[in-house]
Amino acid sequence: MKYISTRGHVAPQGFIDTVLMGLADDGGLMIPEKIPHVSAATLKEWSTLSYKELFLQVFSLYTNEEIPKEDLKEMVDKSYASFRSPEVTPVKQLNDSLYILELFHGPTFAFKDVALQFMGEFYSYVSKKQNKIIHILGATSGDTGAAAIQGVRGKEGIKICILHPHEKVSKVQELQMTTVDDKNVLNLSVKGNFDDCQKLIKEQFADLDFKSKHNLRAINSINFVRILAQSVYYFYAYFQIEQGDQPKKVNVSVPSGNFGNIFSGFLAKMMGLPIHKLIIATNENNILERFVKSGEYKPGEFRSTHSPSMDIQVASNFERYLYYFLGQDAEKVSAYMNSLQNDGEIVISAEDLVRVQNDFEAHGASNEQGLQLISTYKAEYDYLLDPHTACGVAAYEECNGEDEICISFATAHPAKFNEAIEQCDIEQKFPAEIEQLFAKLQHQLVIDHNKEEIVKELVAFYEQ
Template identity: 50%
Template sequence: MKYLSTRGGVTSIGFAEAVMMGLGTDGGLLVPESLPRFGPDRLRELATLRFQDLAVELFAPFVGDEIPRADLVDLVERSYAGFSHPEVTPLHEAGGRRYLELFHGPTAAFKDVALQFLGNLFEYLLQRDGGELNILGATSGDTGSAAIYGVRGKQRINIFILHPKGRVSPIQERQMTSVLDANVHNIAVRGTFDDAQRVVKTLFNDLDFKRRYHLGAVNSINWVRILAQTVYYFYAWGRISHGDPERRVSFSVPTGNFGDVFAGFLARRMGLPVERLIIATNRNDILTRFVDTGSYAKGEVFHTLSPAMDIQIASNFERYLYYLMDQDTAAVRALLADLEQHGRLRVGADRLQQVQADFAARAVSDADTLAQIRETHAASGYILCPHTAVGARAAADHADAVVLATAHPAKFNEAVSEAIGREAPPPPSLQGLMDKATRCAELDADAGAVAEHMRATLTVAP
């Protein structure tokens, strides 16, 4: 399997190089040159597999012969050994709704599913091929802690995570800043997540800086993040369909950076019988507006009860544009130039028709988020995190849609308490967290300031 950039400036690179490159050197996002397609017989086989074995089968076509199968199996087994549920991503039914629980990893959020694997993969490739890696990423909440837990203490790796100061939950902040391993570096930037993400992209696009400081990416611009997230769509479908290739399943996906729902989109292109993909957004509704109108226009970033979704510019949207424009990289570049110059891009009526065939979308207010937490708890005793509540509310007209439960509710107990009058009991991974010592730098949301901080921290000779 070879990889190329959505913007056409990178072509025919291998899996390992794509993993280590993260963001394409032309500023685009890496995608496979082709996708495997699973027919009915293969889907029946995949439906019977436990999560780890399913992951190996789905990863194998994308890895090719670059990693021996025995090594790939070992990487996958080690990556999911620390999850607290034997199914890794179990289905749970509450109040007549199925929830796909993605929060049984070490940081109690869905990002663990991909980042535990990616951390081990980075370490494997660095030990095999030599070199070092300085991971740089921005987080709106859960990516940062999951990335940190994925690489903490690993050899040949440093990690620098930017989060918007005061705009992540207290538990999310403490999960990141209480990790005191020498290779972990947290930076609180004065601004929004989009400001932090812009700093990261600026530094990745500085090719001299990227080469000199061996930058790598763990957020959803890294292709492996998307690949790993396709697994739980296949897993959930298998548990519901019992291998019947005629059984189609819908999913409602709380969406900020578009990575999680894009993984579902790819799973469908690979042959998974997906009926509907519902994009669930909060007040920051740029993706909902795009599905409704074909216009993707920047706006103000609002602070909400579901902060991981407080995003205007969704990093993975560019990957979707690549497929929407029939894999025409010149057309993608033209659309992105409009976005850069005018703050918006628009697709024509024929493309909008395709968008609306690919997705449904709904924006959910904070008031409705709280109402959903309250109603679900009253009906079943099950507690939703606010992001999951957005997904459930957005699926109101799709009674059989599976809602992706993206985080444990105890990570957002301020919202939970407001909704039901008490906190959600914390899982073992969160107990005692707020009493731990922390370490974090605070900087302006400026690429130069972050670059200088990295230079000083790494003490790399010029």
């Protein structure tokens, strides 16, 4: 299998080169030339596998045997050794129609750990094999940064710089990043929002001379390996649902900001996983909901919410969906992305909107609705939702139909967002790993949203 760009101007690449490229050199996103199909018989065989075994089966369809099986298995074993659940992503049933997929059992208590622990091992493996220093550059709305830093801290041959929006992440998210004192880690706290940070990251990757000179590698979900790693738990979750003689349709509700997680589900569905509805759950920064309901993809007014990891207006992975929506026509993708850049919006026809609504449903939860659901589910089920998970549950309540089952993703542990939990008059006990963060010193550089100053800090860090 080879990998190509959504914009059509990158020669086909192998798996390792695709991961190392991150953002495609033509500004697009890398995707497989062909999506492998998994038969019903194979799905049945996979249904009894452990999470790690399933991961190996999914990845084997995409790696072109560039990584020996024993090496891949070692990376997978190391990646999930620190997870607090032997199932990696356990499923909990709350009622007859709602299951919760818990994605927060990794070292930083968020779903990003599932992919980024593997990416850390992968980059370390490649650095040793190629005898090259890897410089990772990423932006975070909160969880990606902590998970990425945890995945590579202290590893030889790797340096990582993460940009996060100053005072626009939760305190625990900030502490998870900035209490790390390893010499290969730099935290830049940028006076702006996540979209500002993400735009700068994309610009540096689009500067091919800068990218090559500093050997830049991506950790954000612009990197296809993030998408692929996340697709595994869609299969795993689906297989955990016990179906009787009359199986019900299975929906998935996914808290969504950058469109990476929900696109992983779209990939799994294209591979043959029989998901009925892919439900996009957003907060008040609801560009994705507006697109699904109106056909207009246009950034709106930025709002800070109780679910800061979803406080995103421009969703990077939306371009990957556009590629398939537009019949894998790279020229049309480029035209749409140019429209977004030049006109600030993408607008599709009423006929095309019907097709989008066949792929997705969507619901945006308000801050008030999220807090209400946190209180309600704690009272009725003794289950504490974090504010992002509450958005997913809100979308389940809005979009799940009769005689349908929904798997709603719990993307973070509630301890990461105690600011919201306290507003519900709920006192939670912090895990020891989070509690101890508050006694540690922080290491970060607060910096203006100034490209020249930020690039200066990057260069100094990478060249020291």
